[in-house]
Amino acid sequence: MTASRLFRSVRPVALAALALTAAGPLAAQTPARPSAPSQPAATAPGPESPAAAAAEPAPEVVAPARDDTAPPRTLMFTLRERLTIEAALREGGLIREDADDGDGTAMPAPPKPRLTQPLYLSGLLYRAPGEWTVWINGQALRPGDAGHLFSIADVDDRAVTLAVDWGETTRLVRLEPHQTFLPSHAAVVEGKAY
Structure with a gap:
């Protein structure tokens, strides 16, 4: 040829x-x-x-199948930025406008809730990525589960990274088994501290 x-x-x-x-x-x-x-x-x-x-007829070109259920991978944002964007989208958008009560005066938007209770990681069972169970405050959480005002951002064989709602932002907290995150002090301490 x-x-x-x-x-x-x-x-x-x-x-x-x-x-x-x-x-x-x-x-x-x-x-x-x-x-x-x-x-x-x-x-x-x-x-x-x-x-x-x-x-000769050209061979047919077929576009690869796309999986719309998987979260997109990105090189543009860090894990913290991506979690902040996803939290903002869950709340209805990035721009929050003040509500109008009808008489022309705007009512300020209520403050976002903030985590107040400590988060204690009592156990971690890790088999593989996507196959794990963690126990936070006595509740078993698996992939796709979330707690009140926090979600699981990452799990490895040694620790759990939580995305904690922190007012207008999201804070990443890394906990190893038998550690507690105290939101009142914004600190991680050893043992069950509440």
Whole structure:
């Protein structure tokens, strides 16, 4: 196979893949059209001629399946920033406007709740990523579970990282088994401290 035939047979596939990547899922619904040869061939189409390569139908390019249930991976934000953004989206958006009581005066938005009770990590059972159980304040939590005013951001074989609602922000707290987070002092202490 000559280099020019190889280039011409690969080019429509590469261009179609590039168009799919640039246009997104809408391009996957539009069938790709093979381009017409730019110059007519002087010889009869044979297995090695450019006209035969252009006349071959281009292989169908299918966009990869997307899993919309998985959280997106990002290089743009740190774990703390991502958790703050997700918490803001759960609350209804990033901009919070004051409510109007009808007579033209605006009522200030109520302050967001803040964690007041200590969080005690009594146990951690870790098998693999996504297969773990932690016991916080006597309650067993598994992947996808959340407590009151906190959620589990990360778990490894030694510790748990919690995303604690802290007024208008979210604070990350790392606890190892038999440690307590005291929100009144914003400190982690050894043992059960309440």
